[in-house]
Amino acid sequence: MSVELKKEAAAAALELVEEGMRLGIGTGSTADEFSKLLGAKVASGFKITGVPTSERTHALCTSMSIPLTTLEEMPELDMVVDGADEVDHQFQLIKGGGGALLREKIVANAAEKMIVIADDSKLVDTLGAFPLPIEVNPFGFKATWKAVEKACAGLGLEGPLNLRGGDEPFVTDGGHYIIDASFGHISDASALSDRLLNIPGVVEHGLFLGYADVVILAGEKGVRQL
Numbered sequence: 771m772s773v774e775l776k777k778e779a780a781a782a783a784l785e786l787v788e789e790g791m792r793l794g795i796g797t798g799s800t801a802d803e804f805s806k807l808l809g810a811k812v813a814s815g816f817k818i819t820g821v822p823t824s825e826r827t828h829a830l831c832t833s834m835s836i837p838l839t840t841l842e843e844m845p846e847l848d849m850v851v852d853g854a855d856e857v858d859h860q861f862q863l864i865k866g867g868g869g870a871l872l873r874e875k876i877v878a879n880a881a882e883k884m885i886v887i888a889d890d891s892k893l894v895d896t897l898g899a900f901p902l903p904i905e906v907n908p909f910g911f912k913a914t915w916k917a918v919e920k921a922c923a924g925l926g927l928e929g930p931l932n933l934r935g936g937d938e939p940f941v942t943d944g945g946h947y948i949i950d951a952s953f954g955h956i957s958d959a960s961a962l963s964d965r966l967l968n969i970p971g972v973v974e975h976g977l978f979l980g981y982a983d984v985v986i987l988a989g990e991k992g993v994r995q996l
């Protein structure tokens with residue numbers, strides 16, 4: 771996705787942000803474009819209060835002088851604007867390519883509305899071509915890995931699992947590891963979600979089901995709001 775398309779999707783989302791909003795701010799290269807545009811608007815006097823979904827977004831927003839707070843101070847938000855790795859026609863998402871899925875989901879759950887910004891290549895008929903990030907506690911993660919394999923096999927999902935970062939595991943803002951599961955095709959996202967969340971070592975997964983309210987897709991032919 772070109773930076774231009776990311777900016778176009780971000781600009782369309784910014785139009786939905788109203789003065790005074792309590793706003794969740796997403797993570798990733800598309801969300802970064804949103805933060806930059808938001809920062810410019812704030813610099814011209816627009817008032818919002820943001821809650822970032824990652825340390826990375828916190829640093830970017832701070833550099834743009836966007837007023838920030840936490841969910842401890844502000845546990846209910848009006849809206850969150852975030853990117854996605856895949857979106858299907860039911861507005862089910864795969865997120866977590868940037869490793870921020872846990873905070874992103876906590877923030878999305880605290881927000882009344884979720885606006886997703888992406889390029890139109892991320893719209894898919896069936897989720898799963900993008901590897902599903904599964905955030906796991908480092909304690910006993912190999913046992914969790916086995917449990918994930920078993921649970922997924924029960925749904926006919928047998929694609930390879932990879933520890934993000936390999937020998938030097940990627941560590942999330944919450945201090946966890948990520949297993950990326952390449953299933954290819956997830957026909958029942960809801961059943962998979964239930965199975966994964968039933969495994970004690972699984973902290974969260976990147977299936978966002980029932981969160982997205984508006985999807986803004988930028989493409990060669992312009993910006994579409996679904």
Ligand code: 5RP
Nearest residue numbers: 798799800853866867868870
């Ligand atoms: C980070 C995410 C991102 O929103 C997702 O990976 C999309 O990123 P990008 O806009 O860079 O394609 O879920 O955890």
